[in-house]
Amino acid sequence: MSEEGTVRTAVTAPLPGFGPVAPQERIETLDILRGWALFGILLVNMTDDLPWNYLLSRQWTGSAERVAYHLIEVFAQEKFYTLFSFLFGLGFAIQMGRAESRGASFVPLYSRRLLSLYLFALVQILLVDGNQLQIYALLGFLLLLFHRLAIRTLLITAFVCLLIFPARQAVTSIREQRRADPQVGQQMVRERADQLTEDRNWEKQDFRIHSQGSFAEIAAWHAPQIVRPHLSFPWVVSWGMLGQEFPLLLLGFCAGRRRFFENLPPHLLLIRKVMWWGLGLGLVGCSIGHIFWQFSDPAWPSLTRPLAVLLWAIGAPALCFFYASGIVLLTQREPWKRCLAPLAAVGRLALSNYVLHWLVAMFVFYSYGLGLFGKFGRLPGLAFVLVIFPLQVLWSRWWLRRFRFGPVEWLWRTLTYGKLQPMRLAAKA
Numbered sequence: 001m002s003e004e005g006t007v008r009t010a011v012t013a014p015l016p017g018f019g020p021v022a023p024q025e026r027i028e029t030l031d032i033l034r035g036w037a038l039f040g041i042l043l044v045n046m047t048d049d050l051p052w053n054y055l056l057s058r059q060w061t062g063s064a065e066r067v068a069y070h071l072i073e074v075f076a077q078e079k080f081y082t083l084f085s086f087l088f089g090l091g092f093a094i095q096m097g098r099a100e101s102r103g104a105s106f107v108p109l110y111s112r113r114l115l116s117l118y119l120f121a122l123v124q125i126l127l128v129d130g131n132q133l134q135i136y137a138l139l140g141f142l143l144l145l146f147h148r149l150a151i152r153t154l155l156i157t158a159f160v161c162l163l164i165f166p167a168r169q170a171v172t173s174i175r176e177q178r179r180a181d182p183q184v185g186q187q188m189v190r191e192r193a194d195q196l197t198e199d200r201n202w203e204k205q206d207f208r209i210h211s212q213g214s215f216a217e218i219a220a221w222h223a224p225q226i227v228r229p230h231l232s233f234p235w236v237v238s239w240g241m242l243g244q245e246f247p248l249l250l251l252g253f254c255a256g257r258r259r260f261f262e263n264l265p266p267h268l269l270l271i272r273k274v275m276w277w278g279l280g281l282g283l284v285g286c287s288i289g290h291i292f293w294q295f296s297d298p299a300w301p302s303l304t305r306p307l308a309v310l311l312w313a314i315g316a317p318a319l320c321f322f323y324a325s326g327i328v329l330l331t332q333r334e335p336w337k338r339c340l341a342p343l344a345a346v347g348r349l350a351l352s353n354y355v356l357h358w359l360v361a362m363f364v365f366y367s368y369g370l371g372l373f374g375k376f377g378r379l380p381g382l383a384f385v386l387v388i389f390p391l392q393v394l395w396s397r398w399w400l401r402r403f404r405f406g407p408v409e410w411l412w413r414t415l416t417y418g419k420l421q422p423m424r425l426a427a428k429a
Contacts, residue, residue, distance in 0.1 A: 026348070027094075027261050028341070029331050033324055034087055034350045035343030039389050040080025040323075042357055046388075047072055047381040068378040074286045075319070078312075081132065082248050082320040088136055089249035092143060093256020107144060109416070114140040116415035120351070120408070122226055128358045129222045139246050143253060151254050158250040162317070164243035166310040210366055211373045218366060248317065261328075268332065271325045278322030285315020345396035346389075352406030353392050360388060401425075 047068070092110070099106040114137045121133035146154060209221045260267060289311030292304050330336040346353055363369035364384075399406065403423055405413060413421045 031344035031347035034347030037080045037083040043385050047378040065377045078316045079320045085245040085248035086252035089252025090256040093253045113416045125225050126219045154250050158247035161247040169306045169309040275325035278318045282315050282319025285311040342393045349396045349406035352408040
């Protein structure tokens with residue numbers, strides 16, 4: 001190569017550390033876990049978690065529906081967003097390590113990435129009234145404040161965060177004991193009745209808008225959700241976010257800092273222990289916690305409700321780690337790895353597939369689509385998931401044979417790096 005050609009290459013080459021991860025740099029096990037998490041998120045959203053869940057609990061009360069409800073609560077609710085939170089923190093650590101190994105400044109680049117994600121979150125809120133992307137974006141900025149701390153400090157912080165919900169519930173239960181005073185008890189009953197009336201009126205309005213309103217009316221109904229959470233100061237450290245998602249982000253960040261998934265064989269014994277402990281603690285914590293919450297005696301709120309929240313705070317992450325460690329162990333066996341490999345395609349297009357969940361939900365449920373808002377229960381929702389997700393697997397594999405990124409990932413990277421990213425795969429020789 002000539003000297004002029006050498007100079008031109010040096011000038012036009014990307015800065016070190018800046019640029020999307022190449023396919024050969026990806027860790028397939030993590031992509032499989034992302035694909036599994038997306039399946040669980042779709043399952044929970046379509047059967048229990050979308051804005052019409054109050055309709056499910058009141059209109060669909062048959063025995064099969066109740067069984068489906070309890071199974072989804074114990075085995076799926078808060079298990080898959082929890083897993084995705086862990087993977088989000090893990091990805092944060094991997095990207096930080098790669099940027100620093102190339103001598104690049106990590107914080108400005110990742111801040112642009114989080115700002116771009118926040119823009120997608122605002123679109124999500126307008127379309128389907130969900131805020132999970134908003135939570136990840138805001139907690140990502142919070143994680144930037146912790147990224148230089150020692151792993152021991154991060155683990156202690158995660159443990160303290162996991163205790164937030166039980167502590168809050170204990171305080172609430174102590175306040176509930178005021179009902180022993182007849183005058184205070186009567187006042188609290190009146191306040192609860194007024195709140196219940198207000199909630200029912202809101203639900204009627206919500207149902208009318210989603211089942212009959214136009215696209216503009218539904219977006220206008222969702223729009224206040226963009227502003228309202230920020231009126232509480234500071235929303236980014238709200239108890240819900242700190243007690244659920246943030247400790248898992250910290251644990252994932254610790255695993256990434258230790259390069260856990262980049263060198264699995266030495267850790268297989270630990271992973272096996274995590275799997276069995278996760279199964280035991282998860283089943284006990286989630287099942288008993290769910291029973292306590294569903295059938296607690298209102299006369300003893302100071303005992304049952306805090307116990308339920310404490311057991312759930314232990315059981316939900318434990319069952320999440322059971323799922324994750326079980327899949328990691330299966331990927332170490334070649335036959336199982338081939339069976340699970342299609343999930344990796346879904347995981348590589350995680351954001352695109354998540355957005356596809358919104359679009360499908362809008363088309364199926366809202367009035368400007370099929371208008372099925374509140375018209376079928378959990379069992380049809382489960383059947384719907386078992387049809388939609390295999391189609392997502394097929395689409396993801398088809399797409400990745402032709403393109404480098406998913407459509408939404410391409411836009412995300414373009415906004416992050418400030419220039420158009422190459423989309424099509426280079427033709428093979």
